Amino acid sequence: MKIICTIAALGLLAAGSQGFAQDKQTATANFIGPDGKEAGRATLTAAANGGVFIEAEISGLPVNKWVAFHIHETGRCDAATHHESAGGHFNPTKAEHGFLAAKGPHAGDMPNQYVGQDGILRVQVFDTMISLDGKEDGVRGRALMVHADSDDYRTQPSGGAGDRIACGVIK
Template sequence: MTKWMLFSGLIFTVLLGGCTDTEDDMEETRNHGTEPGIETSGSLNDETDKIDVTLYDGDKETVGNVIIRPVYNGVKVTLEGSDLPPGTHGFHIHENGICEAPDFESAGGHFNPTDAGHGFEHPEGPHAGDLPNIEVDQDGNVFADALAEMVTLEKGENHSLLKEGGTALIIHSGADDYESQPSGDAGERIACGVISE
């Protein structure tokens, strides 16, 4: 009887240890390749699903690179830039995939398939293409992550960045105040990059 109880206890301990390892493995799998607040799903974080965008200034010099990846709740926009004016700058997705220097007016207005108001602080906003301001340091460098929850990279969808003709990313000379119409009083367009396949 004592041997049987000892054997049962040993089996229970082994099973319990196996469950703990499995739970740890599952937690590691759930968190692999993610950042706080940005959940990836299935194959959406595969390297083949990302879009690379090069940003150019008005002199057609490269000033930044952006990686756009689909995530569970929209797209993640990762910007790495240099040789930009220090300070706070508006950063938006625009409706046309055309970047004609020097003023980049060819990119049109903000990407806004739902005809919303501009700005995170506007009662009828934001535009699908509104992104948080970026902060460029005194050396002209910036690294920023943003989540655009109202857009997708799925072709054929009304709010897809890969619509016919593409879309564009724009950096402005000043800060977006998140409420002025139609573009947050962010000033001139100082950098542009086309979002396309």
Template sequence: MKRLITTLVLVLATATAVYAQPSSQTAIANFIGKDGKETGRAALTQGKTGVLIEVEVTNLPPGQWVAFHIHETGKCDAAHNHESAGKHFNPGNTEHGFLAANGPHAGDMPNQYVGADGVLRGQVFNSMVVLDNAENGIRGRALMIHAKSDDNRSQPSGDAGERLACAVIE
């Protein structure tokens, strides 16, 4: 009986340790606004052919479309307008925008609508990226919300305007 209890305890301890580890199939990104305060979160899930990004961010310009991108560097320095996140993630060295002849970047995603309450709530599936271990992997990079909508043509970033909120993909 003592051996059975010891075995059960060992099995439970192992199972707990396995489930406590972060999954390589999921990631979280906490948004930081221009003021340096946390303003929202994204949950990312690896799918068979890309990554699903579920996002909710507050304190944005109400009632308008805003650009939503993946940027190349996982740094969000609000004191310097989130410029630390670098350019759009572009491992294929393509043009910016869904409407560009040789686009889009892997980090280009559809514009998102901010409700009258100043909250962006959305789900975006990006088939050009994966979470880990590949040239197009995005863990450790940044998600960015811009002040204006992306025109999907202008080079190099769609004339999307100022960087309002940034989140490192953990």
């Protein structure tokens, strides 16, 4: 069972948490927009007991709108191809896409996020189905993606989330 939630709602990661001090693995992703310009940054931190905390701030997005936020399988963000170079969603277990799908979700599924009036997406998500350097579930070398529309959590293979508008390779 996949548990994904916003960290702000759970309060799971207090500064100086003993679990994180003992086993701190981190990665970053620099986002680029459809124009090829820098759009933001994400920091990913492996939790001591599994899963990864993702914190990001991405600008230049559609205002006052819910957008999809996913992990894609390939660590390439080529704006010239509208970020199609990032491939499909990261799905090592071959599950269906979406939280509401009968045989879902897969590891690349994350909840929709809201972009405010300033066009900046500020996100904190904890994904229990991934690791930074695991075997099958590892996301280092893959891509984080923001889509133009929200994910309906059902439609295969991508939730009807629309164009890819910001992409960052996880390094």
